[in-house]
Amino acid sequence: xxxxxxxxxxxxxxxxxxxxxxxxxxxxxxxxxxxxxxxxxxxxxxxxxxxxxxxxxxxxxxxxxxxxxxxxxxxxxxxxxxxxxxxxxxxxxxxxxxxxxxxxxxxxxxxxxxxxxxxxxxxxxxxxxxxxxxxxxxxxxxxxxxxxxxxxxxxxxxxxxxxxxxxxxxxxxxxxxxxxxxxxxxxxxxxxxxxxxxxxxxxxxxxxxxxxxxxxxxxxxxxxxxxxxxxxxxxxxxxxxxxxxxxxxxxxxxxxxxxxxxxxxxxxxxxxxxxxxxxxxxxxxxxxxxxxxxxxxxxxxxxxxxxxxxxxxxxxxxxxxxxxxxxxxxxxxxxxxxxxxxxxxxxxxxxxxxxxxxxxxxxxxxxxxxxxxxxxxxxxxxxxxxxxxxxxxxxxxxxxxxxxxxxxxxxxxxxxxxxxxxx
Numbered sequence: 001x002x003x004x005x006x007x008x009x010x011x012x013x014x015x016x017x018x019x020x021x022x023x024x025x026x027x028x029x030x031x032x033x034x035x036x037x038x039x040x041x042x043x044x045x046x047x048x049x050x051x052x053x054x055x056x057x058x059x060x061x062x063x064x065x066x067x068x069x070x071x072x073x074x075x076x077x078x079x080x081x082x083x084x085x086x087x088x089x090x091x092x093x094x095x096x097x098x099x100x101x102x103x104x105x106x107x108x109x110x111x112x113x114x115x116x117x118x119x120x121x122x123x124x125x126x127x128x129x130x131x132x133x134x135x136x137x138x139x140x141x142x143x144x145x146x147x148x149x150x151x152x153x154x155x156x157x158x159x160x161x162x163x164x165x166x167x168x169x170x171x172x173x174x175x176x177x178x179x180x181x182x183x184x185x186x187x188x189x190x191x192x193x194x195x196x197x198x199x200x201x202x203x204x205x206x207x208x209x210x211x212x213x214x215x216x217x218x219x220x221x222x223x224x225x226x227x228x229x230x231x232x233x234x235x236x237x238x239x240x241x242x243x244x245x246x247x248x249x250x251x252x253x254x255x256x257x258x259x260x261x262x263x264x265x266x267x268x269x270x271x272x273x274x275x276x277x278x279x280x281x282x283x284x285x286x287x288x289x290x291x292x293x294x295x296x297x298x299x300x301x302x303x304x305x306x307x308x309x310x311x312x313x314x315x316x317x318x319x320x321x322x323x324x325x326x327x328x329x330x331x332x333x334x335x336x337x338x339x340x341x342x343x344x345x346x347x348x349x350x351x352x353x354x355x356x357x358x359x360x361x362x363x364x365x366x367x368x369x370x371x372x373x374x375x376x377x378x379x380x381x382x383x384x385x386x387x388x389x390x391x392x393x394x395x396x397x398x399x400x401x402x403x404x405x406x407x408x409x410x411x412x413x414x415x416x417x418x419x420x421x422x423x
Contacts, residue, residue: 017041025049025071033057033065033073048073048094058083059091067094067123074098075109077127084112090119097126101150103159108133112140120145130159131180134167134189142172149179155203156181164189164211172197183224186211194219204229205243208236216241226252227272230259238264246272253294256281256304264289266414275317278304285310287334288414292316300402302328309404310334311412314361315342321361321402330402338406348409359407 022036023029024046030036034055036046042061050070056079059065063086067073072095075081079100082091091110100107108130112118114137121143125131131147134140147161161177162184164170168191175197177183183199183206186192190212197219199205205221206228208214213235220242221227227243229252230236236259243253253272256262258280265287269275275294276286280303288311291297297317298309305328314320320341332338336354346355 019043019045021045021047023047023049025051037063056081058085059089060085062086062088064090066092071095072097075100077101079105080107080111081109082111084110084115084118087116088118089115091123092119092121093123095124095126099128099130101129101153103129103157106130106133106159108159111135112137119143128159130163131161133163134170135165137167138169140167140170142170142175144174147175147177147180149181149202151179160185161199161202164192168192171195177202182207183221186214190214200224208233212236215239226255229255229257230262231257234260236262238262238267240266242268243272244268244270248273252277256284259284263287270294274299278307280304282306284308287311288412289313290414295319296322298322300324300328300330305329307331308334309339310337312339313411313414314339323362323402332402332404333406336406338404338408340408340411341404342411346407346409353408353410355407355409359404360401361404362401
């Protein structure tokens with residue numbers, strides 16, 4: 001009997017129809033995408049010719065959905081445009097637009113619900129609430145999509161470019177995001193990789209809650225309210241990213257709040273109101289980063305402790321380091337290698353590349369302004385500089401400063417990740 005069963009299975013495999021391609025459009029076998037999907041068997045391909053299709057789809061079987069140049073799928077601002085409920089679905093090559101507007105329902109242009117191995121790639125996504133929403137979805141690839149938020153909605157009423165909830169093992173690569181609420185939003189989403197994305201003109205380029213063990217490499221976050229806000233998360237790796245040109249009230253390149261065991265290396269943090277802000281951040285490592293041309297290079301609250309800074313270029317900031325009153329301790333060198341401060345007072349008489357004495361960074365006026373924000377408008381004035389000079393010459397104010405025991409006497413040559421061409 002077992003032999004008969006095996007023979008039957010083998011015969012079924014031989015006689016099963018191979019995957020086929022169905023076409024949609026004027027003069028094709030199907031007039032609508034919905035009809036082609038309904039007629040398809042698992043693993044079939046649906047190719048959609050150029051044209052505007054006013055439809056919303058539910059994909060409940062593994063299928064490949066390909067838009068030819070000029071294929072537009074328009075949801076008419078009603079609900080979610082494409083809902084993916086099956087594993088191994090591909091959506092590629094479309095202009096996808098006009099989801100519903102309900103934040104309560106989390107309307108999206110593409111929503112993946114409890115599915116795996118889905119690919120969403122090479123699409124233009126316009127006028128979304130959320131553009132791509134991953135809900136308990138795993139091993140999904142969201143790649144090379146161009147996302148533009150809904151210009152007619154105020155920021156608080158918009159959704160996010162890519163939104164992940166309780167989703168792991170996903171790869172977000174090469175996407176461009178403009179004009180959404182947040183660029184990429186993580187909530188309880190661990191073990192994901194984010195590579196080569198370009199996010200600008202949103203609230204937070206990267207907004208991050210309760211999500212561990214994620215890696216971010218070679219992304220560019222520019223001209224947002226903040227480049228990245230990382231909260232209540234552990235073991236995050238930032239490598240070779242750009243966080244630049246975040247200005248305005250309380251703007252940050254990177255904000256870490258209650259973030260532990262973060263590794264940030266070879267990033268560019270430049271031209272921000274505050275480059276790096278640490279609140280409740282512990283056990284983090286900042287290595288070989290460029291932190292330059294910011295209002296405040298590194299802003300440390302008293303709750304930030306046991307962090308290590310080594311090999312960084314911290315130069316040309318209005319205030320290099322601002323440390324608020326408190327007793328927290330951080331390390332400003334590792335293995336005898338401190339940071340480069342661009343200060344001519346760092347002498348290296350023995351020529352070993354390390355300053356001959358510790359370097360103290362920070363100034364008294366910056367500390368006073370941090371605790372009394374109204375004083376910040378006087379930062380950089382003659383009076384402020386005089387107070388800073390007096391504290392340096394006669395340290396009687398007992399203002400907190402940081403000390404680098406092994407400052408670098410020569411600017412290190414670091415790999416500088418390039419800015420992406422699209423702004």
